[in-house]
Amino acid sequence: MWIVRLMAVLWLLAPSFARAGGIELLLFDAKTQQKFAGCLTCDRAEPEAVCNDLGDYGSRLMANSIWNMHGAFGSKYSEDSPWNDAGEGLVIVDEKGKFYGRFTRNAEANRGQPVIASARYIMSLYEKYTDLSVVRDLLCER
Numbered sequence: 001m002w003i004v005r006l007m008a009v010l011w012l013l014a015p016s017f018a019r020a021g022g023i024e025l026l027l028f029d030a031k032t033q034q035k036f037a038g039c040l041t042c043d044r045a046e047p048e049a050v051c052n053d054l055g056d057y058g059s060r061l062m063a064n065s066i067w068n069m070h071g072a073f074g075s076k077y078s079e080d081s082p083w084n085d086a087g088e089g090l091v092i093v094d095e096k097g098k099f100y101g102r103f104t105r106n107a108e109a110n111r112g113q114p115v116i117a118s119a120r121y122i123m124s125l126y127e128k129y130t131d132l133s134v135v136r137d138l139l140c141e142r
């Protein structure tokens with residue numbers, strides 16, 4: 001029962017984890033850090049937000065979206081996808097390029113770096129539901 005309560009509290013606090021300090025956390029491919037995969041903490045009305053269901057990075061249908069299970073950033077088989085158990089996933093940086101860690105299921109790819117609360121929360125949702133549509137809805141649609 002306490003786990004259910006904890007998950008409910010985490011769900012309610014997820015947006016505050018994401019926007020702590022007003023920092024926009026950006027996602028890029030881990031290998032080159034040149035391929036943009038969206039903004040993890042931007043307001044969902046922003047075009048680059050991973051929660052903008054009409055945007056290139058938040059729609060379940062767009063090729064560059066982490067929510068498209070057939071796309072480069074959404075397929076669990078893609079090296080650049082955070083959902084790949086063995087891939088490098090994505091790096092998380094701010095607008096100035098400061099590194100905040102990796103967004104990946106692959107614990108070895110994190111290389112001992114702490115995982116920010118927003119990424120941990122999203123991964124916990126994925127571990128529980130494994131359906132990107134459900135994870136996206138729980139994270140973005142409130």
